[in-house]
Amino acid sequence: MSAYVLRQLQVLVSSLGEFARTPWATILTVGVIGITLALPTLLYILVTNAEQVTSGWHGNAQISLFLNSDTDTERTGAVVARIRDHDKVDQARVITAEQALLEFKQLSGFGRALDMLPDNPLPTSIVVIPHKDAVTPAELQKLVDELTKLPGIDAAQLDMEWVQRFRVILSLASRTIVVLSVLLALAVTFIISNTIRLAVLGRREEIEIIKLIGGTDRFIRRPFLYSGTLQGLLGAIAAVILIVLIVQLLNGPVTVLAKLYDSGFRLIGLTAPEMLGVCAIGGGLGWLASRWSVGRHLAEIQPT
């Protein structure tokens, strides 16, 4: 067993030595893999950050409840009290029909025309700001349904279209990342399998001789698997370094922008487990690509 481990280490060292002997080719390959892996990772970071930002925007969702016209002040007060008691409600504020009319006169510019109306056409309304816990559209919709059932409430309106649209855009972006990741993972696979293909063909004679003296396919495959896996892993490390640099670069302007909106927001980069994840994906793709490539070409090389 220790001889086996020693053998693996030998192959590992000789693979690294191979890279050191051809530094330029190695840098090019690792660089291409690094950039290819960095692209989807960067998009992932942007979307995670955007989700982080919008999760603080629950305050933007507000519910307007319109009361029946025959609801008097006393009953309005009772309803507001019940609404305030609801555990999903943060604030509730009454806007009387008179206040609404006044505001509408000021904002609409129809002041004179409205004076000619015999009655005030606007209903009394209650503006409800949901509690911070109720963030998701489903939760908000449930709250609206519950509030609508209260006595005296005629209709309800949820003002959160903008947030909802943004959420949809984000989920679209997430899906784009998935598709893009798959494509770029394929690209990495092709890059690595091509370098491995060249390596296999370049060592054709050696492979033939090793087969002649009793080398198993597994033995012949091993250095190529190491080489491919290492390329993927080094590429992933390059990608992580790139991402860290980019996040550093963007954080200055982002902080300034956040300050303008009175926010202490900072870009969140890759966490340690995420970095390990990128490395695992890089190494895994390298292994798969070299396995596939060596398998294809090894069968073609037979001693004669």
Place this chain on the structure above:
Amino acid sequence: MIHFSQVTKRYANGYEALKRVSFTIERGEMAFLTGHSGAGKSTLLKLITLIERSTRGQIIVNNKNLAKLRRSRIPHLRREIGVVFQDHKLLDDRTVFDNVALPLVVAGLGHQDTSRRVRAALDKVGLLGKEKLYPITLSGGEQQRVGIARAVANRPSLLLADEPTGNLDAELSNEIIGLFQHFNQHGVTVLVATHERRHIHRLNKRVLELKNGELIHGGDPQR
């Protein structure tokens, strides 16, 4: 050790390289395989190491029926057989030591055992002290001896040689044949393919002669 029974090899283009060849080589025996070039000598050796598979007939090597040997077991068969090639088939970018060590590394031998056996093999062929050199810096005879050291490094029970003296002068080729004789005296079964009749007359060993793919001398009686 080697048993051929009615073996025929036909290549994909229809050419019949061997026709109903039957012979037996006992364990510990040394034999020459002779015949003109194109008579089927190389094909016969390739069948023994499963570089080619026979079209018909039965081949048994070291108690293994080759027709029933799975592809994944071929490397293990080859480890029991040392092969010396006419063109040496050495790796030019590796030292003499690494070339001779290759079959041992392939077989998964530990570092110390490998080192010991490589030195022993190089000692037998008279090249101890040249293990750090690259094959390209050696003479033709020395390169062939590196090839022989590699073939015997893993202590095979069977040694095959395909025209091992092909490119060497008389004195060097006598030396090479002498080495095979030496290994045979230590219990290794040896089969040497050569078209040089000189060695055959000199050594008085068993001779198998091929002509146009047919074994005309030294084979088993036809059944």
